[in-house]
Amino acid sequence: MGTIGFAGLGVMGAPMAGHLLRAGYSVRVWNRTPSKSAPLAELGAQIAGDLASLAENCEAVFLCVSRTEDVEACLQAMAPAARPGTLFVDHSTILPTAARAFHASLAERGLRFVDAPITGGSMGAQAGQLTIFCGGEPEHVEAARPWMAAYAKRVERVGGPGAGQMAKMANQIAVGGALLGLCEALSFASKAGLDLAQMREMIGSGAGGSWAFEHYGPKILQSDWSPGFSIDNQLKDFDYCEAAAKELQAAIPGTEIVKRLLTTLQGEGRGEDTTAALYELLLRENG
Numbered sequence: 036m037g038t039i040g041f042a043g044l045g046v047m048g049a050p051m052a053g054h055l056l057r058a059g060y061s062v063r064v065w066n067r068t069p070s071k072s073a074p075l076a077e078l079g080a081q082i083a084g085d086l087a088s089l090a091e092n093c094e095a096v097f098l099c100v101s102r103t104e105d106v107e108a109c110l111q112a113m114a115p116a117a118r119p120g121t122l123f124v125d126h127s128t129i130l131p132t133a134a135r136a137f138h139a140s141l142a143e144r145g146l147r148f149v150d151a152p153i154t155g156g157s158m159g160a161q162a163g164q165l166t167i168f169c170g171g172e173p174e175h176v177e178a179a180r181p182w183m184a185a186y187a188k189r190v191e192r193v194g195g196p197g198a199g200q201m202a203k204m205a206n207q208i209a210v211g212g213a214l215l216g217l218c219e220a221l222s223f224a225s226k227a228g229l230d231l232a233q234m235r236e237m238i239g240s241g242a243g244g245s246w247a248f249e250h251y252g253p254k255i256l257q258s259d260w261s262p263g264f265s266i267d268n269q270l271k272d273f274d275y276c277e278a279a280a281k282e283l284q285a286a287i288p289g290t291e292i293v294k295r296l297l298t299t300l301q302g303e304g305r306g307e308d309t310t311a312a313l314y315e316l317l318l319r320e321n322g
Contacts (some may be wrong), residue, residue, distance in 0.1 A: 038063055038081070039131070039182060040089045040096035042109055043228030044071040046262065047153065048099035052105045054301055064087040095122040095182060098289040099153075102271060103129040109308035110137060112195040119145040125181045128152045128207070130275050131200040132282070134170065138196035147175045148267030150196065151183070153204035154210075156264055158250060164188040168206070204279045211293040213247040214310055221255055222317035232256055235236070251311040266297050270306075273297075 039050040043163045044066040055062050055156055056078040064072050072082045088237040090096050090113035106127050113123075123141060123146070125134070134150035141148045149171040159165045165187045169176045176192040193202045220243065224234040235256060239248035252260070254263065262268075264315040280287045280299035293313075300316055 037061070037070075037094040038092065040065070040083070040093040040113075042066070042086065042096065042113075043099035043101075043127070044075065045099065045101075046157045049075065050157075050163075051097075051099060051126070051165075051186045051204070052080065053078060055182065058185040060182065060185070063089055063093065068086075073124075087116040089113065090117040090121065092118060093121060095124060095179065097124045097126060097182070100127040101127065101241075101268070103127075103133045103275075109135065110141065113144060114141060114144055117146055118146075120147065120282045122147040122175060122178055122185070123151070124149045124151050126153050128153050128155045128203050128272050129200060129274065131197040131204065131279050135197035139172065147172070147178075147309060148196075149175050149179055150181070150199040150208075151176075151190075152199055152275070153187075154203070154206050155188075156250065157262070159188075160186065167191070168193050168199040168202035170194055170197050190202065201279060204276045207269075207276055208287055208290050210267070211273065212289045213245040214251070214313060215289065215293050215296075216243065216245065217247040217251055218255070218311065218314040218317050221252070222314055222321050224320060250310070254309060255309050255314045260305075260308040260312045261302045262307070263311065265307050266301050266310055266312065267306035269310045270294060270297055270301060276303045310322075 038061045041062055041064045052062055052075055063083050064075050065086055066072050066082040068278055076082055100106055106129050107237055109127055117160055136290050138148045151167050151169045153165045153167050155165040163186045166189045167183055169192045179262055221231055235252040271292055276290055296313055300312055307311055
C-alpha cells in the first residue's frame with residue numbers, strides 16, 4: 036500500500052485520519068495549525084511541512100477543510116507537486132459549481148478528483164460512521180472506496196462531477212428543517228410547562244423523531260452549546276445552498292427561515308456555538 040495524504044485536521048478530519056492510520060494505511064498529514072498534527076504523529080502519521088510535500092508521491096490525497104476558497108488554495112499548492120494519476124478526494128462542503136471546476140482543472144493536469152462531502156457530524160467521524168455523497172467518474176469513486184470505508188458506514192456515488200456537493204446541499208436543507216423542528220418543539224414544550232426530558236424522549240421516539248432529537252436534544256437539556264456543528268459553519272453551508280438553489284431555480288423557504296434565525300445568533304457573537312443554540316433564541320422569542 037502506498038502513502039495517502041490528508042489535509043485538514045479539524046473536528047472531522049482528525050478522527051477520519053486516525054481511522055485510516057488504525058486501518059493500517061501509511062498516512063501523511065498537514066494542517067494549517069501544525070500542533071493539531073501531534074496526536075496523529077503519535078499514531079504513526081508522517082507530518083508534512085507544507086501542502087506540496089504532502090502531495091508528493093501519494094496515491095491519493097484527502098481534503099477536509101472549511102470553504103470553497105480553502106479547497107482551491109490547497110489544490111493550487113498540491114497539484115503541481117502531485118504525480119500523474121493522483122486521486123484527490125474532497126470531503127469539504129463547497130459550492131457545486133466549484134467542485135465541477137476542480138474536476139475539470141485537475142483532469143487537464145492528468146489528475147483525478149472526487150467531490151465527496153460528508154454527513155454524520157463530529158460524533159459520526161469519531162465513530163467511523165459517516166455517510167459520504169460522491170460525485171465523479173465511477174472508477175474514481177471505486178478507487179477511493181476502500182480508504183473511505185475506514186471512516187464511513189455508507190459511501191455512494193450520486194452522479195458526475197459536482198453531484199456530491201448537490202447531494203450535500205439537499206442534506207443541509209433537511210438538516211436545517213430538522214433543527215428548526217427540534218428547537219421549535221422543545222421551546223413550545225417549555226412554554227407549556229412540560230417536562231423537556233420527557234418530551235425529548237417521547238417526541239424523539241415517534242413520528243417527530245430525527246437525528247437532531249437524538250443527538251442535539253441532550254445538548255439542549257444540558258444547555259451545552261459547544262459544537263457539534265457551529266452556527267458559523269451552518270450559515271456557510273446555507274449560503275452554498277442558496278447559490279445552488281438559484282442555479283436550479285428551486286425554492287427553499289424553510290432553509291431561508293432557519294438561516295435568518297441563525298444569523299441573529301451569529302450577530303450576537305454566538306457563531307462558534309452549536310446550531311442547537313437556536314433553542315435559546317426561540318425560547319426568548321416565546322417570552
